Amino acid sequence: MIFTMETIQIAAFLGAALSVGIASITCGMGVGYIASAASYGIMRQPDSHDKLFRAMFIGQAVTETGGIFSLVIALLLMFGGFDVVEGGWFRFAALLSAGIAVGLGSLGPVTGAGYAGGQACHAISRMPRQSNSILGYMLIGQALAQTSSIFALLVSLLLLYSTPLQDSIPNLTAGHILLRSVAYIGAGLAIGIGTIGPGVGIGNVAGKGCRMIGKFPRQKSHIMRTMFLGAAVSQSTAIYALVVSFLLIFSVK
Amino acid sequence: MDQLARAAALLGAGIAMGIGALGPGIGEGFVAGKACEGIARAPEHASLITRTMLVGQAVSESTGIYSLVIALLLIFST
Numbered sequence: 001m002i003f004t005m006e007t008i009q010i011a012a013f014l015g016a017a018l019s020v021g022i023a024s025i026t027c028g029m030g031v032g033y034i035a036s037a038a039s040y041g042i043m044r045q046p047d048s049h050d051k052l053f054r055a056m057f058i059g060q061a062v063t064e065t066g067g068i069f070s071l072v073i074a075l076l077l078m079f080g081g082f083d084v085v086e087g088g089w090f091r092f093a094a095l096l097s098a099g100i101a102v103g104l105g106s107l108g109p110v111t112g113a114g115y116a117g118g119q120a121c122h123a124i125s126r127m128p129r130q131s132n133s134i135l136g137y138m139l140i141g142q143a144l145a146q147t148s149s150i151f152a153l154l155v156s157l158l159l160l161y162s163t164p165l166q167d168s169i170p171n172l173t174a175g176h177i178l179l180r181s182v183a184y185i186g187a188g189l190a191i192g193i194g195t196i197g198p199g200v201g202i203g204n205v206a207g208k209g210c211r212m213i214g215k216f217p218r219q220k221s222h223i224m225r226t227m228f229l230g231a232a233v234s235q236s237t238a239i240y241a242l243v244v245s246f247l248l249i250f251s252v253k
Numbered sequence: 254m255d256q257l258a259r260a261a262a263l264l265g266a267g268i269a270m271g272i273g274a275l276g277p278g279i280g281e282g283f284v285a286g287k288a289c290e291g292i293a294r295a296p297e298h299a300s301l302i303t304r305t306m307l308v309g310q311a312v313s314e315s316t317g318i319y320s321l322v323i324a325l326l327l328i329f330s331t
Contacts (some may be wrong), residue, residue: 032277075327086301094281108278150278175257178256179256179260182261182264183258183260185264186263186265186267186268187267188267189267189271190266190268190270190271191267192272193271193274194270195274195278196275197275197279197282198282201279201281201283203287204282204283207286207296208286208290209289212294219293225290225303226299226302226306227285229285229307230281230284230286230289230310231285233281233285234277234285234310236314237273237278237314237317240270241271241274246264247328248328252328
């Protein structure tokens with residue numbers, strides 16, 4: 001197949017569309033869940049509306065991070081100067097895969113962070129006097145959940161900027177080109193799908209932790225410890241996916 | 254043809270690790286969430302609950318490790 005300017009543009013635009021398109025699914029759901037929890041909380045505790053509004057706004061901002069990562073990658077794909085023919089099929093695969101990685105990669109973390117934020121709003125409406133400490137735990141939990149979307153962003157940026165161009169390697173056979181291009185797609189799929197589980201799981205931990213701090217504020221230290229331990233173990237599968245992605249990007253020759 | 258098979262193996266490695274991480278991630282998070290609830294309600298049994306949580310997570314992790322093993326085999330031994 002003849003490689004032209006249009007071929008590389010197809011990859012860049014398709015990658016950009018997949019990146020923001022997939023990410024928006026759960027971004028909207030997560031942010032909406034926080035708003036619904038805050039609205040319900042204000043119905044129960046109209047006097048604490050300022051605390052609930054603050055928690056909702058901060059929680060939504062952190063949840064939106066995954067969507068912003070996707071937007072950044074989409075803008076880079078469209079306007080980052082990647083529409084040159086030199087890269088060949090390597091660049092075609094890397095651009096497409098960068099979009100898939102960050103799009104799928106923000107599905108789970110954003111869902112998780114949204115759940116954590118919503119549960120924190122429920123907890124604040126139950127116990128408004130604890131709002132500051134609940135807010136702190138919510139932020140920590142959401143940050144833990146978003147870690148895996150940062151893994152996806154990292155892989156996506158690596159695919160964009162540190163994969164070799166096809167013309168820089170002499171004596172490439174068609175088989176080698178196919179091999180590396182498919183490995184880049186595989187790397188994007190591994191980290192993209194691989195972060196969904198850990199993101200949702202850690203969000204569940206953080207949400208339950210926030211809710212329980214609202215119910216039993218005196219057990220803070222116990223809950224905090226369990227939350228950290230559980231989140232760390234849950235993160236391990238995202239790290240496996242990151243390792244496999246790195247291997248696929250860097251060790252396939 | 255040989256390269257095509259190897260390319261399929263590499264794509265398979267990515268998909269295996271990706272989908273394989275879904276279940277353990279959600280499952281372990283569910284265990285830890287319930288453990289948080291349990292410890293909040295019964296702090297005197299914190300060590301027992303933490304132990305059970307870790308054992309449960311370890312068992313849940315095993316399928317993630319199977320996926321990792323298969324992915325590494327697909328990358329390096331084909």
